[in-house]
Amino acid sequence: MVATGLALLGAVAGAAIGAPFLAPVHPEQLSLAESLEPPGQGHPFGTDYYGRDVLSRVLFGARVSLCISLAAQLVALIVGVALGAVAGYFGGWVDALIMRSVDVFLALPDLLIAIGIAAALGPGVQSVLVALGLVGWPGLCRLVRGEVLSLRERDFVQAARAIGAGDWWIVTRHILPHLAAPLLVATSLGLGSRIMQEASLSFLGLGVQPPVASWGSMVHYGLRWLSRAPWLVVFPGLAIAVAVLGFNLLGDGLRDILDPRLRE
């Protein structure tokens, strides 16, 4: 499972990194003479209305989609881990405040929050980052808080306190390192969701703006030609599917390996 996931993600990452070398032509190069050509010689994935090469755009779209997803997950991780650790470690009203906000976020559908935030901030890369970061943190926060809650009662934490370690030292040296495994799994699975959500926002026109293309926005612009030129939607859609499948397989596989309770 991990191997398949890694292979799929390797292909996606390879496409993103190698896009300038792999792409037959520049993704934004117009060629009106070749408008809406079906896949075939010269254009393996066909062309769009303006004659742009779909393969090139999918390859470069991988960069945009992956970068946005990774950055959004990083935002979610920083916020989620920090707030989760604070809530779990200190408890009391701080915990109550943070966890009730988490409940509010988790009670609303992810996409609704993301759409609301992206719409409020106006379309663009920054608002997608903020929106996806805010969608991602509550789950991580709850995960981290639960782990911290049990870790802080462990004897070695008490022992560290007894040699004069302060709260910051205990949390960073003794508690957070224990979270590496669950966070690795959550991040891998989370990245799958982020790809999907980024595609959804871009599909709704709230994500990256033309002429830059992400997979979601390609589906968005391809939709109006769907009956005449389905390849405009099929190939970026496939790319989304491969990337999400890769992250999910990797995450599930890592969980099986890293969680001793699931081992036979």
Added chain:
Amino acid sequence: MALLEVGDLRVEFRTARGRVRAVDGVSFQLDRGEALAVVGESGSGKTALALAILRLLPEPPARVTGGTVLLEGRDLLELYPEEMLPVRGRRIAMVFQEPATALNPVLTIGEQVAEAVRLHRTRRAVRPLVLEALAQAGIPDPERRLGQYPHQLSGGLRQRVVVAMALACGPEILIADEPTTALDVTVQARLLDLLTFLRARLGLALLLITHDLGVVARTADRVAVMYAGKLVETSPVRPLFAQPAHPYSLGLLEASRLATTPQGDLATVAGSPPDLTDPPPGCPFEPRCPRAGRRCREEPLPSLLLGGGRAVACHRPLVGP
């Protein structure tokens, strides 16, 4: 002035059934280089007492409701939480009962001992001090142990690492909470010898918490017997073993000597400790005490000085003043 002087210390735990007085007016002194053992059965408040001194009690549910903990005349209970950090480890270090869980499984031995050095002594040239602490704790071939993880060590070695962590801070007082309970008998004896050796070598004062009178006889100068949150007898070790003054001390001694009753049964202290949410008005040991009388049931415990540094809290002690 005594190095550590605990005066009328009181600790309560709030539980669903009411307030439990885990430590109820405990007073004692610990001098430089002295070894004091606190003995008592499970639930008598020994660990709560130790944690209260270092202010490590989980609050809530626990709360120190009164008393003083004077370290060279300065009351630790009055300090701000941040002011306790340089006291913990550097002045008073603690060794916990369970060496298997007192070490962090994801850090190497070297990293954990180095932590103690970094927190209190120096941030550079940590390694020599770490090796010194490991050697002092009697760990053979310390160089090799530095890079190992706790699960690669035996229980006895792990407890020595815990001791090394405490020593690496350079403390004046070492509180050892049942340090040998989790170890097998031969390893126990070696650890106790180590503690005795460290006392002599480094001038450490030792507060040894145990339920094992064998440990007391081997290691301590003085002993304080704790029952239901109160110190019922304090005494130098030899007189207590020769002639206990409190009936409970006698009971403990007989139980630990594997003495037998005239019927041939093993001697035990019959009954069980009182419910501390609703302690009896008189002596807490009265329901189990073979010598109990009417006064014991009704009047609060007196504190009698017996001479020779002995004190007993009993209406009808076995040794007269």
